Amino acid sequence: QQPVQSPQAVILREGEDAVINCSSSKALYSVHWYRQKHGEAPVFLMILLKGGEQKGHEKISASFNEKKQQSSLYLTASQLSYSGTYFCGTESGTASKLTFGTGTRLQVTL
Amino acid sequence: KAGVTQTPRYLIKTRGQQVTLSCSPISGHRSVSWYQQTPGQGLQFLFEYFSETQRNKGNFPGRFSGRQFSNSRSEMNVSTLELGDSALYLCASSYAGLNEQFFGPGTRLTVL
Numbered sequence: 001q002q003p004v005q006s007p008q009a010v011i012l013r014e015g016e017d018a019v020i021n022c023s024s025s026k027a028l029y030s031v032h033w034y035r036q037k038h039g040e041a042p043v044f045l046m047i048l049l050k051g052g053e054q055k056g057h058e059k060i061s062a063s064f065n066e067k068k069q070q071s072s073l074y075l076t077a078s079q080l081s082y083s084g085t086y087f088c089g090t091e092s093g094t095a096s097k098l099t100f101g102t103g104t105r106l107q108v109t110l
Numbered sequence: 111k112a113g114v115t116q117t118p119r120y121l122i123k124t125r126g127q128q129v130t131l132s133c134s135p136i137s138g139h140r141s142v143s144w145y146q147q148t149p150g151q152g153l154q155f156l157f158e159y160f161s162e163t164q165r166n167k168g169n170f171p172g173r174f175s176g177r178q179f180s181n182s183r184s185e186m187n188v189s190t191l192e193l194g195d196s197a198l199y200l201c202a203s204s205y206a207g208l209n210e211q212f213f214g215p216g217t218r219l220t221v222l
Contacts, residue, residue, distance in 0.1 A: 002152070030208065041114075041200065041213035042153070055210070087153060096207050097143075097166040100153035 001025055003090045005101035012108045017076045020104045022088030024069040031064050031071040032089040032098055035082075042087060045073070078108045112137065114203050114214035122220045128189040131217045135182050135203030142184040143211065144176060147198040156199075159184055160207065188219075196221045 003024040012018055022031060030049045033056075034042040046056030048064035048071055056062070061074045075082055085105050089098035115134045123129050135142050144156040155168040159178035176186040182203070188195055198218050202211035 032208070041215050044210045047210065091208055097155050097158060097168065098208060099155065102152040
């Protein structure tokens with residue numbers, strides 16, 4: 001089952017903040033975040049592991065609530081370059097594979 | 111360091127034909143995963159190969175198959191193409207498993 005992302009789309013003015021949520025019905029081992037700009041390949045943003053470890057880019061922050069099987073991606077002081085579709089990918093059980101959500105389309109305007 | 115490359119970038123096929131897509135991972139990466147991307151379904155996991163072995167498979171019919179060579183290059187094959195197979199096929203490589211994955215530009219497959 002795909003994780004559910006919310007909101008499906010959001011429009012921000014430059015400098016505003018946004019939160020993108022990812023929720024799963026399964027117990028999660030890790031959550032991965034990627035951003036895909038139109039016509040380009042997805043680019044890695046962050047991995048959040050069960051137990052609290054995080055790996056990612058310094059300017060991106062996220063949280064992982066293991067009990068609720070939820071993760072949130074925090075975009076602060078948004079820039080035009082933040083525009084794109086954000087995907088969360090979840091890993092559960094022993095299978096080493098990611099199940100991606102359907103994405104959150106973010107548009108930052110002047 | 112060269113990125114992930116995929117060939118061809120665009121393909122047009124007719125129903126019933128078969129197609130082979132190729133992916134060359136970043137040098138040193140041993141894991142290659144394949145995804146199907148469509149507007150309605152997002153990114154759907156197809157399979158993952160590590161050191162020439164398929165470690166995981168998604169929920170796709172047996173018409174979708176793949177393999178990995180000793181140099182970590184991977185191919186994906188789709189037989190008996192259907193209209194619904196039209197999609198962007200992405201491959202992603204990583205040093206091992208589900209670490210940071212680097213995606214290629216994708217192959218856009220259109221089935222007529």
